[in-house]
Amino acid sequence: MSLLLNSFRSHFFKHLSCTSFSSIRGTQNLTSRCVFKLIGSTRDHPSRNLREFLNSSPVTAAFSTSSSASETPTTGSYLSVDIQSRQDVADMLSEALLCFGAVSTSVFEPDSGDSNDEISIVSIFDVSHDVHQSIALAADSIGLKETPVYKVTTGYHSDWIENARESFHPIEVTEGLWIVPEWITPPDVEAMIITLNPGLAFGTGDHPTTKLCLLLLHTLIKGGETVLDYGTGSGILAIAALKFGAALAVGFDIDPQAITAARHNATLNNIGPDKLALQVVPSNISPASTDQWQWAMKSDGVTEHAVEIVTEKEKYDVVVANILLNPLLDLADHIVSYAKPGGVVGLSGIILEQVPTVVDRYSDILEGITVSQIDDWACIRGTKRKTG
Template sequence: MDQDDVSQSTDEICISSIFPEVEDISVSILHAADSIGLKEIPRYEVKICEEDDWMKRSQESLHPVQVTEGLWVVPQWCTPPDVQATNIIVNPGLAFGTGEHATTKLCLLLLHGCIKGGEHILDYGTGTGILAIAALKFGASFAVGVDVDSEAIASASQNASLNNIRPDKMQLHLITSETSSSSKDDSTFGVMERENTYEIQTITTYCAKFDVVIANILLNPLMDLADQIISYAKPGAVVGLSGVLSEQVQYIIERYSPFLEDIKVSKMDDWACVSGRKRIYLNVR
């Protein structure tokens, strides 16, 4: 998304997207416009690009990231800069969570500071599984990752294996969503589902069972799903909420104040992470 090339006197934003040659671009743009309520199809132009190995180019753009001293996130195809450090190995695939984004770093720092050993962790919106894997490497004894995207579940399962995380230490759940594009027909996910994931109904058994609940998603789902996210945390548990801009923090604090005490805010590059402890007695009406 490029806002710099557009006059500041307008509200226009330019978006560049890549499509396969067989894609009906006009239909895709029509669906996109309908999804956000636009009455007219936006202006667009189509350019034919030369063939390229996009996966290879994407891999070349990712490098080891030092989150803090002794903690690195390392792409699978790179050599860890410090073999003595805690190295989280990731192959992001099509999922979110490479360690480069500020919200991922903020969540990793929160986990690094709050995990003392033996905790049960819920990673709500697990993506690549990076936060659940990190929590286990920091000393947590059990982690659960949930996501609406089967690609994320497959990626998280692969990354768990890359980090030698056993299935009994980390479970993955696909949450069905009306807006999700996930498909259980995906052959890779079919294998993952049998080996390392469970029907979503079993998630209900985790009510108030986690010592740490972390959700690095976006403002709207954090607001809409607040009751559900909080329900998984034990009284006194640490709850971390990220994926929000600094200017959106006020909405998160207002929404979660009835559930959390000792609320703290950490910021990085205009992004924020809000954390607190679940109240023993909730102030809800």
């Protein structure tokens, strides 16, 4: 999976914004808490700051073939830092780099299976950032005695977006189901086609977790179901559910650019708001409090209908959340609360070694839990327990 697509990944409700710790460099206790709380998370660690960092214009223009694409302000530069790390500390170092100013990190596996091999961590920093200090502090925070060897190169936003577009090709999820970029002719006109322009939101169908969720929906949807895409990103899962025959799909996300991308993709697939409801939701309040959600959304001028969409519980036949380990754990009750008793909940965005932790967290609220996998990535499926 390329660095470019990895770094576009939009994960819903990543509670711990590690980059905020860059203002308190040297505060080792807080830094260590940040690092070790996130140990075991996915091997690609993007930050929501990346999308703002790359492009403050509407997300639908990011990969557009129209003239508006040339007007998108993508001429700025960034620093790409290739850090050589011992394999056994790569995940911890990757998380620590986010705590000290990286806006995105991706860990690349070695060519051989030798655990002693050094592997590459590619991190993105703002051009004004003190890269050496960030790497030194990150290394120290996880107990490394020496600063890792690294190489810094300058990249440009326009190149980033163009390269990402070039790396997004038609994807056959399963026989007869294709994800096709907006600017490419479908390779099989007889197949079910989901047309997509991901913009700067996660969800191209290429990543194993997205594919696992698509396959889960393909199995579950028989016709007439209601589906919630919890952290919709590009809207791909909600759109796919409707293509498979769901009666209604809802997607929400804390990122306005994700919702913009999802709405554009719904239009590309001839899906109207009567079938797919999309809504930005608050990110800085307790998800367990419906009253807080209602207050925050109304204060932003959101309609009563939109508030009802986000706060109505036990409504959906299927709930899917393709996010990150920590929000899956922190928001377990909130995620499952949207499913009807007996409804199916799908959880992804995690690697295989994290499955026992997630299963343990959900075992009291889901039953019949099963796990599917592609490579080292997993999707957990369970049924909401019926009360009474």
